[in-house]
Amino acid sequence: MTDTKAQDRVLIFDTTLRDGEQSPGATMTHAEKLEIAGLLDEMGVDIIEAGFPIASEGDFAAVSEIAKNAKNAVICGLARAQFGDIDRCWEAVKHAERPRIHTFIGTSPLHRAIPNLNMDEMAERIHDTVTHARNLCDNVQWSPMDATRTELDYLYRVVEIAIKAGATTINIPDTVGYTAPRESADLIRKLLENVPGADEIVFATHCHNDLGMATANSLAAVEAGARQIECTINGLGERAGNTALEEVVMAMKVRNDIMPYQTGIDSTKIMNISRRVSAVSGFLVQPNKAIVGKNAFAHESGIHQDGMLKNAETFEIMRPEDVGLTETNIVMGKHSGRAALRSKLEDLGFTLGDNQLKDVFVRFKELADRKKEIYEDDLIALMRTTTDPE
Numbered sequence: 261m262t263d264t265k266a267q268d269r270v271l272i273f274d275t276t277l278r279d280g281e282q283s284p285g286a287t288m289t290h291a292e293k294l295e296i297a298g299l300l301d302e303m304g305v306d307i308i309e310a311g312f313p314i315a316s317e318g319d320f321a322a323v324s325e326i327a328k329n330a331k332n333a334v335i336c337g338l339a340r341a342q343f344g345d346i347d348r349c350w351e352a353v354k355h356a357e358r359p360r361i362h363t364f365i366g367t368s369p370l371h372r373a374i375p376n377l378n379m380d381e382m383a384e385r386i387h388d389t390v391t392h393a394r395n396l397c398d399n400v401q402w403s404p405m406d407a408t409r410t411e412l413d414y415l416y417r418v419v420e421i422a423i424k425a426g427a428t429t430i431n432i433p434d435t436v437g438y439t440a441p442r443e444s445a446d447l448i449r450k451l452l453e454n455v456p457g458a459d460e461i462v463f464a465t466h467c468h469n470d471l472g473m474a475t476a477n478s479l480a481a482v483e484a485g486a487r488q489i490e491c492t493i494n495g496l497g498e499r500a501g502n503t504a505l506e507e508v509v510m511a512m513k514v515r516n517d518i519m520p521y522q523t524g525i526d527s528t529k530i531m532n533i534s535r536r537v538s539a540v541s542g543f544l545v546q547p548n549k550a551i552v553g554k555n556a557f558a559h560e561s562g563i564h565q566d567g568m569l570k571n572a573e574t575f576e577i578m579r580p581e582d583v584g585l586t587e588t589n590i591v592m593g594k595h596s597g598r599a600a601l602r603s604k605l606e607d608l609g610f611t612l613g614d615n616q617l618k619d620v621f622v623r624f625k626e627l628a629d630r631k632k633e634i635y636e637d638d639l640i641a642l643m644r645t646t647t648d649p650e
């Protein structure tokens with residue numbers, strides 16, 4: 261890659277509808293998949309992995325229809341390293357303006373033992389299947405599953421074979437969430453330095469979150485030269501999930517000073533799609549989840565609320581509007597201070613003198629000790645029983 265602009269552009273590959281849906285219990289209906297694909301396309305996702313067409317008739321139908329409806333995104337389907345899988349995948353994605361076939365095989369010792377292939381036999385299978393996919397489609401992604409536990413020399417060898425056979429994207433999956441940030445970066449750097457033809461293709465990073473490092477590992481891979489991040493909305497995915505789209509996108513946006521990469525994502529669409537994915541998958545978002553959790557822009561403690569009322573930047577590193585929220589949530593509870601109470605009451609139409617505020621504040625604290633959260637109705641009731649001592 262010689263174009264500096266292209267070097268700074270990181271492609272966002274969303275696999276909510278494939279790896280995300282593989283999460284036990286997260287199955288989505290046909291209509292729900294179409295809706296989510298539409299939202300992903302609208303928010304500027306570069307590549308949508310729409311499903312695994314060989315897996316079921318339903319998956320095939322969903323991928324085909326998503327391919328027909330896509331406006332901007334590349335539509336990708338997953339296929340094992342078998343001609344039948346690849347043909348079925350092509351039948352589904354070929355309707356897209358910009359189709360992609362993604363084929364994979366497990367290359368680590370543990371994964372090689374499953375199809376019982378030795379290293380040479382597997383290398384030959386990779387050559388044949390990537391060649392087959394490339395004969396059908398110009399845009400082919402290949403993944404050595406469990407790459408981070410594959411012998412480095414063997415990884416160099418099979419990545420080179422896949423590139424020579426026509427793969428245009430090489431994805432490096434950390435299938436079991438085993439790697440750490442420095443190692444994730446080193447692996448991409450070494451592949452770029454040691455595999456002939458590596459500078460002609462795009463390296464992707466695909467991280468799972470078993471040790472809670474998926475976001476850090478993905479960003480480290482980008483710093484080392486990967487230019488595609490594979491991720492899901494809300495980090496949905498098998499076991500502890502995949503890299504969360506909202507986290508990598510906002511990290512590169514908020515810390516663009518040290519991670520000067522661009523994505524095509526309209527971040528103001530994040531909150532809406534997060535809520536829709538949560539609703540259709542039935543997976544609730546934990547309240548303290550980065551970016552999209554209910555508490556990500558909420559403040560209860562008095563010191564924080566006071567700071568926020570004076571200058572939002574004291575306790576917020578991004579604006580709620582940047583992710584599609586209308587405002588910061590000042591939660592009234594036992595940690596809240598006088599300034600927040602006065603501000604909240606003013607929003608409700610009550611202007612208080614200092615003595616009156618003092619009186620209401622005492623009764624507010626008594627109530628807050630009994631109740632976890634104080635709602636607007638509670639404050640209005642409190643004001644109704646207040647006598648004006650001014």
Ligand code: KIV
Nearest residue numbers: 364403405406433435
């Ligand atoms: O985690 C993984 O290895 C995968 C592959 C199919 C890319 O999801």
Ligand code: ZN
Nearest residue numbers: 279433435466
């Ligand atoms: Zn995965």
